[in-house]
Amino acid sequence: MLIECWMGAKWGLAKFPIDPEVVRPTPGLELDWRAQSVEVAQLLPGEEVSQSPEKMALVFDLDLPLAPQLDQARIRLIGRQRALEKSGRLAGRCVRASAPAWTRWLRLLDGAADGASMHELARVLQLGDPDAELDHARRMSASGYRRILLMD
Numbered sequence: 001m002l003i004e005c006w007m008g009a010k011w012g013l014a015k016f017p018i019d020p021e022v023v024r025p026t027p028g029l030e031l032d033w034r035a036q037s038v039e040v041a042q043l044l045p046g047e048e049v050s051q052s053p054e055k056m057a058l059v060f061d062l063d064l065p066l067a068p069q070l071d072q073a074r075i076r077l078i079g080r081q082r083a084l085e086k087s088g089r090l091a092g093r094c095v096r097a098s099a100p101a102w103t104r105w106l107r108l109l110d111g112a113a114d115g116a117s118m119h120e121l122a123r124v125l126q127l128g129d130p131d132a133e134l135d136h137a138r139r140m141s142a143s144g145y146r147r148i149l150l151m152d
Contacts, residue, residue, distance in 0.1 A: 052132075056080055095148065105137035 015032040049057040122130040
């Protein structure tokens with residue numbers, strides 16, 4: 001496998017500068033991101049919703065018109081998203097708003113890699129739920145960083 005293909009798949013790049021002399025590549029010309037898909041999971045009958053705060057399940061009545069139900073769902077989802085962002089349990093929807101969470105997660109991953117106890121990490125980083133934060137950090141470092149491409 002070519003290194004360019006591997007890097008493109010790993011980092012979400014469709015095209016990137018070949019010339020190392022290019023300091024600021026032009027998006028679309030010398031640099032381009034792969035389109036990132038957003039999946040919507042369907043729950044099977046009797047299946048439980050994950051208890052993680054960033055997930056929310058809604059029920060739609062397919063016998064009724066979808067448009068008003070989708071409007072209500074959008075309002076509820078945005079409200080929940082904003083509440084989680086304000087409480088610090090969800091990274092923001094833009095790069096600037098997400099930066100503090102990413103910084104906290106990087107510090108948490110560094111501390112965990114150095115063998116610090118969760119109690120010590122929670123105290124130093126002022127974490128309410130260090131296990132949940134560590135889970136977020138691990139998911140972000142594994143593949144969640146690609147969501148940055150979807151942000152404003």
